[in-house]
Amino acid sequence: MASAATIARxxxxxxxxxxxxxxHVKELNNTKPKQPFFFLKPPSSILLPGAGPVLRPKGVNMHFEIExxxxxxxxxxxLHPEDTQGALDAIDGYLLAIDMTARNVQEEAKVRGLPWSIAKGFDTFLPISNLIAKSRIPDPQNAHLWLSVNNEIKQSDSTGLMLFRIPRQLSDISKVMTLEAGDxxxxxxxxxxxxxxxGxxxxxxxxxxxxxxEEANMEVP
Amino acid sequence: MASAATIARxxxxxxxxxxxxxxHVKELNNTKPKQPFFFLKPPSSILLPGAGPVLRPKGVNMHFEIExxxxxxxxxxxLHPEDTQGALDAIDGYLLAIDMTARNVQEEAKVRGLPWSIAKGFDTFLPISNLIAKSRIPDPQNAHLWLSVNNEIKQSDSTGLMLFRIPRQLSDISKVMTLEAGDxxxxxxxxxxxxxxxGxxxxxxxxxxxxxxEEANMEVP
Ligand SMILES: [Mg+2]
Ligand SMILES: [Mg+2]
Ligand SMILES: [Mg+2]
Structure with missing residues (x-):
């Protein structure tokens, strides 16, 4: 099975x-999207298991987002949006990841109509777990994610709550840009x-x- | 010398x-930035020399931007913003590229405070030339870019007009995210x-x- 380092590479x-x-849409005072929207993080932002800490840039209000x-x-x-089998077949495996976000930088970008790439793209802003074999998650819309900070649970919800399910996501992305092995x-x-x-x-x-x-367990200082 | 295909890979x-x-800031009714800002395009958007045409997605007002x-x-x-030698040393070579942009998608993203990744990231939205050896451009701030559509010149200006010069660009980017060979x-x-x-x-x-x-010459249907 591919190591996290191989995935990153x-x-x-x-x-x-x-x-x-x-x-989550509500808590950030955003409006519920009529269709999914997407943004890129650079591969250079990946933080391998055990390679922490996440680095907080000066003046940045750094937020976690478990995904x-x-x-x-x-x-x-x-991909067709209802091609559930096609979507599953295209997936090689899973991982748990924290989409670290410079929230104040992102908020300013939103107000000014600027790209999100900086707010999302700092080095170490994408801690990942080890690879989770596909067989370990028979239904990716029926898994439970959690994240704690200093042992206090902050996020804990089912992937069944996604507004747009995985086939629709892969459909919308792949109509814009080709998805490649390793993405x-x-x-x-x-x-x-x-x-x-x-700290x-x-x-x-x-x-x-x-x-x-077990492979999903993360501890990130 | 690396082929364009190797560069893409x-x-x-x-x-x-x-x-x-x-x-250019004026022509799009934007405000002149106090500091440079950046966005990502996915490597999957690269269009190799001779591999055209650029594909216009349905409903998209597709704009060229020669760079x-x-x-x-x-x-x-x-990188230090005034480390001109460090910046030049980090560059392996040059290419000419067209940053194709779904202008209406981008304008809507700006108004709604959404990311630019889709507007900039469609397949074929990054036609590139062959690699230009470093020695061919002794001073990258003293080169002249041009682009024509159906043989009518549309863009023709010197890289000396850049508001933020290359060392400052590499400095600002590399303070956020590590630049890697091949980027x-x-x-x-x-x-x-x-x-x-x-057409x-x-x-x-x-x-x-x-x-x-000569290596910079592009013809993209
Ligand atoms: Mg996120
Ligand atoms: Mg551009
Ligand atoms: Mg963006």
Missing amino acids: NCRKVMCIGRNYAD LGLVMGKTVRD IILTGTPKGVGPVRT DVMKAGLQVNGKDI | NCRKVMCIGRNYAD LGLVMGKTVRD IILTGTPKGVGPVRT DVMKAGLQVNGKDI
Whole structure:
């Protein structure tokens, strides 16, 4: 099975969906999107397991967003939004990931109509878990994500709450840009996002049918 | 010398500066930035020489933006903005590139405070020339870019007009994210951007001291 280092090395694009859980849309005072929207993070932002800490740039209000990640296994173009089997077949495996966000930089970008690439793209802004074998998550819309800061649970929700499900996400992305083996897709974050300060420790994990998936366990200083 | 195909294969991030020529800022009714801002294009958007045409997605007002591209030759972090020698040393070579933009999608993203990744990231939205050896452009701030549509010149300006010069660009980017060998930087477009329609032919080129640089010649249907 591919190590996280191999995943990072093979990754040429990280595509993330925004506002994909209704309660998270509300907590940031955003409007519920009529269609999914996406942004890129650079592969250089990946932080391997154990390679922490996450670095907080000066003057940045740094937020965590726990997300289920997909590692693509093949080239995908123009996937049909209801092609659930096609979507599953294109996925090589899963990982847990924290979409770290410079929230104040992002808020300013939004107001000024500027790109999000800087707010999302700092080095270390994408801690990932080890690869989770596909067989470990029989239904990616039925997994439970959680994240704690200093052992206090901040996010804990089911991937069943996604507004746009994975086939629709892969469809919308692949109508714009070809998905390639090694690409990573982040599927959005549930409610509960918030700040981390230098010295805080984030832990995160994933459960399927009430059982912890060990490979997903993350501890990020 | 690396072929364009090798450059595309080795590229893991394409970072582009916005609003870097004063007259182009004006033509799009934007405000002149106090500091450079950047956005990512996915490597999957690269269109190799001769591999055209550029594909116009349905309902998209597709604009050309001719730009000088830098191909990075080494890892760069925290470059000093006045380290001209350090910047030049980090560059492996140049290319000419067209930053194709879904202008209506971008305008809507700006108004709604959404990311630019889709507007900039469609397949074929980054036609590149062959690699231009570093020795062919002794001073990257003293080269002349041009682009024509159906043999009518649309853009023709000197890289000397950049608001933020290359060392400052590499400095600002590398303070946010590590630049890696193979990364491509697009340095902004001069005035004259405009639409292309299916069937139009774009040609572009680069002159140094009044002489055409042959490797830079592009013809993109
Ligand atoms: Mg996110
Ligand atoms: Mg963006
Ligand atoms: Mg541009």
